[in-house]
Amino acid sequence: MAFNITYISINQSKTYGYISLLSDDEMLDAALILGASLRNTLTSYPLNILTLSDVSMNARKQLLNSNSGIISLIDVKQLEYRFNTLSMNTSRNIVCGFNKLHLWNLVNYTKLIYLDIDTMVVQNIDDLFEKPELNAALDIGGVVNTGVFVAQSLLKTFNDMMLLYKMSSSSYNRDDQRFINWYFTNSSNSKIHYLPLEYNRISWHKDYQIWDEVQAQAKIIHFAGKSKPWSFFYMPHRNWERNIEGQLFYKWKQMFEIVQKTIKQKG
Numbered sequence: 658m659a660f661n662i663t664y665i666s667i668n669q670s671k672t673y674g675y676i677s678l679l680s681d682d683e684m685l686d687a688a689l690i691l692g693a694s695l696r697n698t699l700t701s702y703p704l705n706i707l708t709l710s711d712v713s714m715n716a717r718k719q720l721l722n723s724n725s726g727i728i729s730l731i732d733v734k735q736l737e738y739r740f741n742t743l744s745m746n747t748s749r750n751i752v753c754g755f756n757k758l759h760l761w762n763l764v765n766y767t768k769l770i771y772l773d774i775d776t777m778v779v780q781n782i783d784d785l786f787e788k789p790e791l792n793a794a795l796d797i798g799g800v801v802n803t804g805v806f807v808a809q810s811l812l813k814t815f816n817d818m819m820l821l822y823k824m825s826s827s828s829y830n831r832d833d834q835r836f837i838n839w840y841f842t843n844s845s846n847s848k849i850h851y852l853p854l855e856y857n858r859i860s861w862h863k864d865y866q867i868w869d870e871v872q873a874q875a876k877i878i879h880f881a882g883k884s885k886p887w888s889f890f891y892m893p894h895r896n897w898e899r900n901i902e903g904q905l906f907y908k909w910k911q912m913f914e915i916v917q918k919t920i921k922q923k924g
Contacts, residue, residue: 680753681711754833761815773804794857
């Protein structure tokens with residue numbers, strides 16, 4: 658199974674890089690803040706964003722004009738979602754999430770740090786490039802959360818994943834997290850390593866005994882719930898109060914205003 662990948666304004670000399678996925682314009686604001694937050698940590702490496710065809714030219718222009726100075730865009734062909742979306746309540750995030758598997762095909766990079774588009778980096782995390790694949794933080798249920806992880810781009814891994822994906826195996830709740838967990842749990846060439854929770858701080862970790870420590874040392878804020886700084890005011894749900902974090906949401910909004918001002922100045 659072949660997939661065409663087009664590189665747009667990407668620095669081919671880099672062997673390390675950050676990578677994320679943008680499926681459409683709905684998460685554009687999140688992408689802008691991810692880039693700005695990485696820049697603010699004085700990272701030495703670029704942020705490459707896998708973009709699907711539903712990302713408009715206007716959104717692409719905003720990303721490249723955001724003054725982060727580190728963003729490059731990589732167009733990828735959307736993987737066919739292999740599960741029945743009519744018989745389940747399937748969000749677009751789940752349908753599109755499997756496209757992060759494309760990162761294993763970026764063989765011009767020896768190491769990539771994947772960051773979900775709804776993350777915000779608050780401390781320098783370049784040290785993650787010294788970690789082996791697959792490194793990620795534990796989530797509820799004893800699996801690792803694939804919103805942040807360390808990966809090594811290998812064509813063999815990509816081809817293996819595509820073969821398994823084509824066979825529709827393993828992912829019992831039909832999302833990329835279970836697929837990636839299953840793949841590396843059963844891989845003979847690699848295994849899962851565990852990052853401290855401060856590399857993937859999620860609001861639903863509040864019940865953990867070490868929450869105060871995670872909160873104080875957080876390096877990456879992951880707005881993983883349905884309530885997000887850019888949409889919480891019109892997306893109420895039953896866990897609304899639990900997922901709202903006023904101080905962090907305000908910090909996100911402040912950064913967003915600065916980014917928007919820069920984009921307007923560049924026209």
